[in-house]
Amino acid sequence: MGVSGMWIWFGGGVEKNQYLYFRKTFDLRDFSEARLKITADSRYVLYVNGRFIGVGPARGWPFEYFYDVYDVTPYLVRGRNVVAVLAQYYGISTFKYVRDNAGIYVRLEVRDGNGDIHIVESDGSWRVRPADPYVRNVPRISCQQEWIEVYDARREIDGWNKSMFDDGDWSNAVIVESSKKIVCRDIPFLTRIPRPPVRILRIRSVKPxxxxxxxxxxxxxxxxxxxxxxxxxxxxxxxxxxxxxxxxxxxxxxxxxxxxxxxxxxxxxxxxxxxxxxxxxxxxxxxxxxxxxxxxxxxxxxxxxxxxxxxxxxxxxxxxxxxxxxxxxxxxxxxxxxxxxxxxxxxxxxxxxxxxxxxxxxxxxxxxxLTVFQKKVDKDVRIDNDKALLSLNEDFTTIYPNGSDIEILFDFGEEIYGNIYFELIAEEGTILDWNFFETLEENEPKYMFGLNNVMRYICKNGYQRYEGIVGRGFRYATLTIRNLKKPLKIRKISCILTLYPVSNRGSFTCSDELLNRIWKMCSHTLKLCMLDTFVDCPTYEQTLWVGDARVEALVNYYAFGELDIVKRSLRLAAKSLYRSPLPESQVPSGWKNILSTWSLLWVLAIEEYISYSRDIDFLKEIYRYVVETLHNLEKYMGEDGLLRIKAWNMLDWAPMDTPSDGVVTHLNILSVEAFRRGAKLSKILGDSENEKLFLRNADKIRLAVISRLWNSSRNGFIDSIHSDGERSNVISMATNSLAIIYNCVNKEQYSILREKLLNPPEDWVKPGSPYGMFFVLEAFEKLGYYNKIVEEIKDKWINMLYNGPGTCWETFNGTRSYCHGWSSGPLYFLSKIFLGVNVLKDVLIVEPKLFSLEKVEGNIPTPRGTIHIGWIKNNDCLKFNVEIPFRENVKIILPSYKEIKVVEGKCNYKIEEKMIVEFKGPSKIRLILC
Incomplete structure (x- = not known):
């Protein structure tokens, strides 16, 4: 499809939180295919002949804005048709949107029976008017998001999105200037799966x-x-x-x-x-x-x-x-x-x-x-057929007035994300106030201060149905019914799940049910943090934080094996270099901010994606941004070989000493690895000049870290050297873990940290979040402390499992978000360790760690197919099977046994210190070792 056409808007001016209805009617004699391209600044809801088609666009920078393409052939008819659009303009920037000119862009291409193309596109002939049901003087959802949703059905214009509606008193649209370059959506559309609540926790009368x-x-x-x-x-x-x-x-x-x-x-x-x-x-x-x-x-x-x-x-x-x-x-x-x-x-x-x-x-x-501070009133509530509140069938629940407001507390069973939906028969002026939240505390709602995760619906008279346009994360919700003067009938309360359409290709089960449940909790958490990009959380922010996305991508490689969402997230970060010397912390955002740790982790994430996918075309596309980043990073290096970056320099929500100026140890260590990874990418593309430069920089910084940032009296790397030259007295596990992971140690330091990390001194700062813990677990893996990894996962994640909404929390003590993608790391470690495949390696080696568990089985997704691995320890024997569905030389490394029996498949093996089995895929191998 072409990209010609015009952006249009309303001639009555542009304001914040503005909603408009657009319509364009046209006649068709015959047609064989029709495809519609659409985008809007800031949001659209598309209808064709009254049928809901979709919502968009996906987030993007103003200079590279995304459009969506729909096959609308099934929704057209011979004769009169209409394309109708509800458009919203935020008018302010958020953490996932950068303010630009308001407008919508539409282009419909219809192929007739002769193969000729007929075009309907946005221009001055479209009809437009304000969408009055959407109330505009409302609060923000949060500083990261747009405006809350308040809908007044009394102002509805019935049939506005249908072909026979009379729009004669509407205005003509005006053509607006736009410098946006629009590009086609680069990920699939999100899911649309209805999910009703599973239980009612209480019903009571309240007074606001x-x-x-x-x-x-x-x-x-x-x-x-x-x-x-x-x-x-x-x-x-x-x-x-x-x-x-x-x-x-x-x-x-x-x-x-x-x-x-x-x-x-x-x-x-x-x-x-x-x-x-x-x-x-x-x-x-x-x-x-x-x-x-x-x-x-x-x-x-x-x-x-x-x-x-x-x-x-x-x-x-x-x-x-x-x-x-x-x-x-x-x-x-x-x-x-x-x-x-x-x-x-x-x-x-x-x-x-x-x-x-x-x-x-x-x-x-x-x-x-109103919903958080309302008080209980001692009045009975009469409700008929309350079971219908939990069903998607045709039955209604009837709620009777009692002179007070009535509050119903719903549990949707687990954390979910999507748009609220309901149908009802009501009297005009009845109000439905919703408040959505993630968890309970002592059986009472733990409302989410700092987040207006709420909506209001004001009823018209008679039958009505409504689907919200704001996606939100929650497990629990209160529905407060106000101004109830006649019985209210309501049904089909549900959340339309709108998530990235993952394939559950990865799996993990073992003989320890606690680990199984933690793996599933991590998988569910990550799924909820996959929207049109990776996001930190589905509730508070819904923001693509670049450092969070690195962990999320690693977990995704073992849980789902999705590629497009990884590429999209990496691209959006790269494009922030148009205004900043390093990739920004959250993108595309109205907050221009560098969190330098996240910038460096972005480089690591690119190399990890290339290692996983072997996608050389994407490397060629993204490489110039890597080079620009690393060349800019070099400018922060002093004569002493250490980097000093004036920026937000955090690593973890912990009392580390990471000032916004001076030498920050973890940044220097990550810079070493970023330069190494950059060199690896340069080598793949044959860029020997940058490869050598990046390796020189990595070596120089590494030596400076080893010689200048070690505290010999306390036997650990300090967190920083302040801008005035004062050496920090803070030593943290996260900083020293990074030194081990990325080999920024000499032999003596390695030997010391090998013991210290296992038994850290009391005055060492411990991880404050699962994100900081991820680096510690990586260090344990590097040191071979696999039992310790399992011990820490059980100890730190069990509280999340049995409390909260069934997802991984942002911090261990549950201070804010109860569903945070950066905390899903245990899935990565459990699959990698017990199934034994490092999907980022160039060669396929299967080396499962066989300690502690009796039985393990699971799947590992890769771009070439899904690997299946299973093993059972029984008395002194091991039953092991692996299935590789693609062509590859495979090496299996297992503990040494006296005898081996090949039950299925062809392979070569030898018994040394370990059992080495080699074969060529595609193949299935089953072994018994005793």
């Missing part, structure tokens, strides 16, 4: 807090800022609270400070005391001037708060401005700030600093606050 607010400060205090870079604001939020009586009210901010601007509060000029998380407001009868100092540095600029009181309150912006709130600032100096902050009454406020809040920048119903 009286007053909740969300206030977006970006437009007023950071005018013109659309990126996702953290930034400072200097300003004040103000309102006058009118109380019908003197009373004590309580105010609290909802989310953590770094994503929810908050600070000291003054009421009528007096500082307000904070107690147990609440500010205590001693309100006078009549007007009370409330000032909130939101000065500070934040990663998002939306304030969420609630105020609870016994008697009615009315909120009015000071100085006669419209609306309930206003802002003062941004202030250019402290004196300007003090003029407002020290004011005791409304009349004395300086008018020159005040700004009204636009309607789109605030809302008086913060759904997260």
């Amino acid at each position: 807090p009286k007053y909740t607010w969300y206030i977006d400060l970006r437009n007023n205090l950071l005018p013109g800022k659309y990126d996702a870079n953290p930034d400072k604001i200097n300003g004040i939020i103000a309102t006058v609270i009118y109380s019908e009586k003197s009373q004590v009210a309580r105010l609290r901010f909802i989310h953590p400070k770094w994503v929810c601007p908050q600070g000291p509060i003054r009421l009528n000029g007096n500082d307000v005391e904070k107690k147990d998380g609440y500010f205590i407001l001693n309100l006078n009868k009549g007007g009370n001037l409330l000032l909130i100092n939101v000065t500070g540095r934040y990663h998002d600029w939306g304030t969420s708060l609630l105020i609870d009181s016994e008697y009615k309150l009315v909120f009015k912006a000071p100085l006669g401005l419209e609306g309930p709130w206003s802002t003062f600032g941004p202030f250019s100096n402290n004196e300007e700030f003090k003029r407002v902050w020290n004011t005791r009454n409304e009349e004395d406020l300086p008018k020159e600093y005040v700004k009204p809040l636009r309607w789109i920048d605030y809302t008086d119903h913060d759904i997260f606050a």
Whole structure:
């Protein structure tokens, strides 16, 4: 298909969180094939003749934006047809989207019976209007994501996406300028699998807090800022609270400070005391001037708060401005700030600093606050046929009004990701508030502060159905029904799973059921972290963090063997070099940020992908970015052979000493390996000049690490040397593990660390997350401590298995995300060690470790086919089988036995210190050794 055509939008202007309906009708006499290409900035939902077709696009940089292609032949008819598109424009950058010009692009090519092509494409003849059901003045989901979903079905335009709808009062689209280069989607479409909840944990009556607010400060205090870079604001939020009586009210901010601007509060000029998380407001009868100092540095600029009181309150912006709130600032100096902050009454406020809040920048119903802080009410709830809430059949559940809001707590059985769906019969104005979260704590919801994982649906009258457009991760959900005046009928509650369509080619079972369950937990975790790229987590961020993706790719090679998602993730990181000297930490993102460890792991991940896939075409494509990265890396090297990179230099969520400037040990060690891997790639492509350069750099840094970063009195590598020359007194397991993994040690250091890592001193910093633990486990593997790997996996991952949503947590103590792809590493080690195949090696060697377990069986996916391996230890004998489905010379290395019997297949063998068996694939070999 060609790429000609126009980008179009609405002539009524471009705003944040904007939703539009587009339509184009056309007539067909006959057709044999029809393919439709579409993309949008920022999101589209496509329909043809009223039939849902798909959602997109996949994430991409503005200069290389992705379009999707659909075969729409089955959905066209002779006569009148319509292509209809719901489009959303975010208007701000996120961690997975970089703001650019709004628009949609569509091109439909229809082949008729004569083979002629007829084209329908986006232009000024398309019809467009605002999609009013989608409410726009809503909070962000998080600083990493876009806006929450609020849908008001009372504003629906019935049949807008069907061919016979009359769009005569709609506007013509306008053609918009776009410099985007669009390229075809490079991964499959995601799945669409409905998953209902499996149980109802409770049903109760509840009462919400009286007053909740969300206030977006970006437009007023950071005018013109659309990126996702953290930034400072200097300003004040103000309102006058009118109380019908003197009373004590309580105010609290909802989310953590770094994503929810908050600070000291003054009421009528007096500082307000904070107690147990609440500010205590001693309100006078009549007007009370409330000032909130939101000065500070934040990663998002939306304030969420609630105020609870016994008697009615009315909120009015000071100085006669419209609306309930206003802002003062941004202030250019402290004196300007003090003029407002020290004011005791409304009349004395300086008018020159005040700004009204636009309607789109605030809302008086913060759904997260309403659902999290609602209180139980002692009223019985009547529900008929509650079993239908757990089914996808045609039965309805009926919920009866009782004068209160009604909350239902669902368990979907395991962590999932997708779009919520339901059908209902309701009275107009009934409200459904959803709050989605990952785990329970003492049988109560553990709500996800810092994340508005919520949605609201406002009912129209009669039958209706709805599928959300926001994908979200969760296991549990509360559904709160508000304003219920007549019985509500509801059915087919489900989550439409929208994940990367993996093939479960890898498998692992053994005689230790705990290890089996941990392997499956890791597989499920990784699957949930595979969307249109690898992502860190399906819930909080849904972000392609480049360092996380390296571990995820390694686990994928043993679990699924998918290739396209690996290439796509590596490509997106490479393209960040257009604005940064090293690949950025998360891409494609509005936060321009280098996390130098992640940049180096990206180089390792490329070499690992090439070793696994043998995809030379991709190497040729990506190689220039590797060279650019390593040449830029060389510029950070000092005369002493050590690198100093001013950047975010973390390795793990642990109290390591990794400053943003100076010499950071783990970065230097990883740089050694990055240069080595770069040299290997150069050799494959015959680039001897860069191969030699990269190896020289690797050797130089390695020698400097060994000689300059070792603490001889404490027998370990220090974490860093600060920019002022002070040597760190912190020694960590992660840093020293990397030294072992990548051979940045001399013989004496190796001997010392071999013992220290097995029994680390108390003052060595231990891994703070499964990600940091991955490097320690790699070191144990390098040292041959296989029993220790299994011991650590059981000890560290068992808590995740029996608590939480059945997935691997971001940190061992479960502080935030309960489904994190970087924590799925045990799958990689269990398959690699017990099945015995290193899929990254150039030669195929099968060398399973036979300790501790009695029985192991599993599959290892490779691009050429799936390898099957199984073994059973029985008394003094070993039954071993392997099946290789492709042409390859294979070597099996097993412990030495006295006798060997070849039960099936042809092979050569010899008995030395170990049993060596060689054969050629494709073949199946079965052996008995005694």
